[in-house]
Amino acid sequence: MKDKNNxxxxxxxxxxxxxxxxxxxLPFVLARIFRPTFLESFSIDNFQLGTCFSIYGIIALVxxxxxxxxxDKYNPxxxxxxxxxxxxxxxxYMATYPSYLHMKFLFGYWGFTTIFLFWAPxxxxxxxxGGTDKQGLAFGFLDGGRGLVAASFGAVGVxxxxxxxxxxxxxxxxxxxxxxxxxxxxxSSIAIAFIGVLILIFLKxxxxxxxxxxxxxLTLSNFKSALKFRSVWLLMxxxxxxxxxxxxxxxxxxxxxxxxxxxxxxxxxxxxTLLYIRPIIGVVIGLLADKTKxxxxxxxxxxLMLITSVIFASGIISESLVFLFFASxxxxxxxxxxxxxLYFATxxxxxxxxxxxxxxxxxxxxIGYTPDIFAGPLIGYLLDSYHxxxxxxxxxxxxxxxxxxxxxxxxxxxxxxKKIKKK
Numbered sequence: 529m530k531d532k533n534n535x536x537x538x539x540x541x542x543x544x545x546x547x548x549x550x551x552x553x554l555p556f557v558l559a560r561i562f563r564p565t566f567l568e569s570f571s572i573d574n575f576q577l578g579t580c581f582s583i584y585g586i587i588a589l590v591x592x593x594x595x596x597x598x599x600d601k602y603n604p605x606x607x608x609x610x611x612x613x614x615x616x617x618x619x620x621y622m623a624t625y626p627s628y629l630h631m632k633f634l635f636g637y638w639g640f641t642t643i644f645l646f647w648a649p650x651x652x653x654x655x656x657x658g659g660t661d662k663q664g665l666a667f668g669f670l671d672g673g674r675g676l677v678a679a680s681f682g683a684v685g686v687x688x689x690x691x692x693x694x695x696x697x698x699x700x701x702x703x704x705x706x707x708x709x710x711x712x713x714x715x716s717s718i719a720i721a722f723i724g725v726l727i728l729i730f731l732k733x734x735x736x737x738x739x740x741x742x743x744x745x746l747t748l749s750n751f752k753s754a755l756k757f758r759s760v761w762l763l764m765x766x767x768x769x770x771x772x773x774x775x776x777x778x779x780x781x782x783x784x785x786x787x788x789x790x791x792x793x794x795x796x797x798x799x800x801t802l803l804y805i806r807p808i809i810g811v812v813i814g815l816l817a818d819k820t821k822x823x824x825x826x827x828x829x830x831x832l833m834l835i836t837s838v839i840f841a842s843g844i845i846s847e848s849l850v851f852l853f854f855a856s857x858x859x860x861x862x863x864x865x866x867x868x869x870l871y872f873a874t875x876x877x878x879x880x881x882x883x884x885x886x887x888x889x890x891x892x893x894x895i896g897y898t899p900d901i902f903a904g905p906l907i908g909y910l911l912d913s914y915h916x917x918x919x920x921x922x923x924x925x926x927x928x929x930x931x932x933x934x935x936x937x938x939x940x941x942x943x944x945x946k947k948i949k950k951k
Contacts, residue, residue, distance in 0.1 A: 535659075540657050540730070540731065541654070541657050541666060541670070541673075543723075543730060543731060544650060544653055544670060545669060545673030545676075546677055546723050546726075547646075547650065547724075547727050548650050548670055548673075549681070550677065550719065550723045551611060551642050551720065553681050553719075554615060554616075554619045554622065554716060554717065555584055555639075555642065558685065558713065559577060561682040561686070562685070565689075565709050566709075568702060569625065569702075569706045569709050570625060576628055578904070579632065580632055580635040581900075581904075582901065583632050583635050584636065584639040585900040586639070586901070587639030587643075588642070588900065589897070589900075589901070591639060591640055591644035592643055592647065592648075592893035593891070593894045594644065595643055595646075595647060595648050595890055596886045596888070596889050597751075597886060597887045597890065598648070598886065599648035599649045599652050599887075600652075600885065600886040604649035604652050604731070605653070605727055605728060605731035605732065608645075608646055608649045608653070608724075609724045609727045609728035610645055611645035612646075612720050612721065613721055613724045615641045615642055615646075616717045616718070616720040616721035617717075618634055618641065618717075619714070619720065620714070620717050622634060622713050622717075623710050625710075647889070647893065648885070648886040648887075648890050648893075649886070651885065651889045652885045652886050652889070654666050654667060654670050654872070655872070655875060655885055656882075660876060661818065662818055663822065663874075663877070664813070664814040664816070664817030664822050664825075664870060664873050665811070665815055665817075667810075667814060667873040668810040668811045668812075668813055668814020668869050668870075668873075670810075671806070671868055671869045672806055672807030672809065672865075673807060673810070675804075676804075676806075681719075685712045685716065688708075688711055688712050689711075689712050690708075692707065692708035692711055751887060751891060753884060753887070754884055754887045754891050757878065757880060757888070759878035759880065759941060760888055762937050762938075762940055763874065763878075763892045763896070763941070764892045764895040764896055765895075765933060765934065765937040766896075766934055766938055767893070767895070768895055768897075768898065768930075769830070769930040769934025770864070770867035770896075770934055771868070771896055771899045772903055772927065773860075773863070773864045773868075773927060773931065773934075774864050774868050774899075775903040775904070775907070776903075776907070776923065776927045777802060777860070777861065777864055778907075779911070779920065780798050781798045782911070782920075783840075784853075786917065787846070787847070787916070787917045788850070788853055802857075805858070805861050805865070806861075806865055809861065809866065810869045813865070813866045813869050813870065814873070817873060821877060821945070822870045823870075823941050823942040823945055826866070826867055826874070826934075826938040826941070826942075827939055827942060828863075828866065829862075830867060830932075830938055831863070831935060832859050832860065832863030833860060833864060833927070833934070834931035836857075836860035836863065837928040839852070840856060840920065840921070841921050841927075842921070843917060843921050872889070874941065874945070875888065877945050878941075878948065879945075907923050907926075910926070
């Protein structure tokens, strides 16, 4: 990555966007979009589905740590394509409607294929595409584009599902709905495998001699080398706090129903709107970060998260203050997505060697993505124990604390990278 002007083809980042969301369609997106049908078809309840997600999260945490060094040893496109093929195979098995016990094994399997073989290689490939001067834009495209891909997969999935309905869904039997949903799973699996083929063929141009160390041993020395960087420790805290904020965006639709007294359709629209705001914020913030510094926009993002979470926690928003509700949602989304887009874009700013990218991504992810395990139960406990607006106030108060911690870590990171540049 020494050549600042070494431009990569645009189709590379498009493929990374497609792959970056496609690999998570089966374990997450289908259950999110078709939740009632999903639960009914597999004869499980919300707690059992949550258990499947927890198993995925536990396997994923281990996979973050050991999958990182793997991305530094082998070519990202090979690892990513294998991950997509293996994930798709799990989808074909899922279409047979396995038992709950086997579903738990399946989600554990996906925790391995989507993280151990995929996550660090995807981040590394995106960093390669961004070069030395387009890191913000690269990660802005990646995160924003993934939101659009998720929405597109959902729309096509609904179309496939409805096309196999011979009459009104209210009049269909469980067997008919299972049959229709089976084709949604099969379509998704085929699409994921096809994207795996595209990655294997077309990512050949994304190579760098500095990026891969084929003779490097997978030893503890890799981790020791990465932990020598102060910025790595700071990134762990930054990602942890930013990702908790991202998990909090899941409650916006429930807030709209509980506090603003919206109906189910109006509340669902709030959540859907965020999917379309995400790519816009991603690209704009990415461009701004490339013109200034990514860490500066991390600070701004956490400030916005803090202000809006305090507004929600204060309880001043009511059903009559519609403008304040929407303004707070938009500004919180701006803060959350800014932080989410840019935390890996700071690797270049922190002067992390390209050959250590995978190891660093693995290390910071194992701490940074722990909200996958504790955020859901914590937020759920607060909302269930304190009904109505009070539960939301407590949840947003917790988010305010994470925003303060993330903001402080970002300020220290900004100051640290400034010193690096001077040296």
